[in-house]
Amino acid sequence: MSKLVIIGNGVSGVTVARHVRKRSDMEILIISAETEHFFSRTALMYIFMGHMKYEHTKPYEDHFWAKNRIDLKQGFVEDINTNDKVLTLASGESVDYDQLVLATGSQSNKFGWPGQDLPGVQTLFSYQDLALMEENSKLTKHAVLVGGGLIGVEMAEMLLSRGIEVTFLVREDRFWGNILPNGEAQLIQKHAEIHGIKFHFKTELKEIKAGSNGRVSSVITSTGEEIACDMVGLSAGVHPNIGVAQKGDIPVGRGILVNDFLETQVPEVYAVGDCAEIEVVDGRNRIEPLWYTGKMQGEALAKTIAGERTKYERGVWFNSAKFFDIEYQTYGFVFNEPLDGISSFYWQHPEQDICLRINYKDDTQEVTGVNTFGIRMRHNVWENWLANGCTLKYVLENLRDANFDPEFFNRYEKDIVAAFNQQHPDNQLKLAPLRWLTKRFTKGHANA
Template sequence: MRHVIIGAGPAGVVAAETLRKLDPDSNVTMLSHEPEPPYSRMAIPYYLVEQVGEQGTWLRKGDGYFENNGITVRTGVKAEGLDTQAKQVKLAGGDTVPYDKLLIATGSHPIVPPLPGVDREGVHTCWTLEDSRHIIERAKEGSRVVLIGAGFIGCIILESLVMRKTRLTVIEQQNRMVPRMMDDRAGGLIKKWCQDKGVTVHTSTTVESIDEGGDGHPLAVRMDNGESAQADLVIVCVGVKANTAFLEGSGVKADQGILVDRHLQTSVEDVYAAGDVAQGLDFNTGEYTVQAIQPTAADHGRLAANNMAGYPLKHQGSVNMNVLDTLGLISTSFGMWMGVDGGDSAELYDGDRFRYINLQFKDDVLVGGSSLGMTDHVGVMRGLIQSKVRLGKWKERLKNDPTRIMEAYIACTQAIGHNARVLSA
């Protein structure tokens, strides 16, 4: 059996390892179009501040790890097409790779908006190690950096840019920072936090063009509010898009991402998809969406590999969630943090202390939540959402004090003493 995986991110690596375990006699080959060993984009912000070297970003660190585990990794090879009839992957340069079972884990790529001047020297996306090297080169102490887009990726590298002592301007089209993760109030607090730390933040502002700069700065970013920000480096972080272009003509159907069933099989037999490229089942909505988050990629990888190895496993849906550290202000979001129709919510807002927590219920079950300025026990929101634990009287208690979420979980799932009588009897 020849298992071929296109892509060497978390979904690809977890799938390769799972296949190795479940199907020991098979060949497992991973194809990566980047030259580096499999690495994690999640580690890039820490690479940018030189907290870790390149090796610190690697998904697996042991010497010869993949080799020793019988996983062939081919780096620097780009899949350009797929022939699902002949069952082979077409590589750039004309080579082909035959497969019996194929996993597409090609991830996504950053969107570059069609702005005038976006192709100027000094304008970069922030997605790969290669991008990071360019950014490190230009983001020197005192240099002017303009970050276009304050979504998740923009906000996560924002800290790195401040730590590199650049003079930073952030421009976001929507009315708040991280609009897909935080509501108005929490997003507003993040903005204020950044401004207090010396970052210039423009929200509800659109970039019109990237022009030639002056005063020794090669670039100038012109905004629709009439202002212009000079820059030595412009970083574009306006979102990502699934890497599906190479599938044209293959018969593998895609929408926002590759369409998969609950076994993560695509519209073509023996072809599976996982991670950012897959439009997988969302635990909360029951709909198929691209979540593009690390835990979902790992889930997908493991599940797809089980199915590829002949151990059918159905996807129960992944909870969409995120955690973000913006200059030390930590935010999280889980599931239906924006609420559901006919639902109910609990909220606590302490703007002066940059604290916020919001819980969303359907009946007495937690379906979503978000927090700001909390680091302890935040994962329990995921646990309560995914286990659909009924909160009973704890729902009212949480409405009075949503910070008691961990107590609610413990009280609803562990014995807190009402069985002491039974035990001592």
């Protein structure tokens, strides 16, 4: 019987295992050094804040794995011999395979800062990082966070829940400035400041200094300022975890190089999720460190492994997150700076932290992307609108169809359309009544 071994038990690797089992009776083994059972990594902050327990973050009961004949092994893979198809674990144990999936995820970025490995300095990515944060927070009154990414936002909310003062060092001139346009960035910044966060923009970390007890005592910034602190959180992004692939002579770039079928250049070795770098014929190779795309990749790869060779097709780009009390969604592409040939309609509530931005082509008026903060949107509606080239006029007039907020939430479509009409007096729109959401969207709507 063929044997599939998967290194990594995050959403990508586990999705491969589950969907291969649906299609095949082959032997399946998942190896992870982090935890025995798969858990929701995005829920780490809620464990820390007391909203959940670890067992609540496991999507499947512990008996699920044996019931579905998916074997689990907790251990660290030290080496891969792709010629003999053998893995060597840190314990010295050898594991053979017929097909191998690398789902080794990401690692937090460190840039060689002096003092970056001092006690009291940490990242937040693994279950072990969560345990370390529990210990560090006991000794912390003031924390400095480096980098304005989503991991940093989570760390800030976690620390604030324990009454710990938080200061952010942000390289850009605004919060999340490499992702968000100025309007959204200002909204989130003000919201975070209301929650107690202090920002230092256009500021980078230069050095982390230790106190007499050997723990972190302050940071020195690129501006020369010294900020006293008891903890430093490194949240300056992540990069693919490719160490074990390199040991196995599996070709890598920034990530583990794969084609559109998630196949590496070594026969019967695949990579999926955060660690995979999808080679592109024209343009820059893609690395997609998102939960959603990792799951989609896992489903596509499972078909290939089970004998139905399937190309991974991402479809419309999307992402979501939460900034304290504000839900964020994005579909398509909304860049942080203006682009030639692309215009932007932006609406912001005058009193609440709620906004919407829609980008569209100047020539055809086709919508290219949307950002929403504080308004929950329907994925399938926006996916259809973007895939079918719907115009700004059509999208705004039918905006009610996309709203996914619960029944008693306020709705803002009338205000949004009114704002557009005020900004464009020669191009007045009228909000359409809510249609049945099951109605199909066709190319004909694009020029409506």
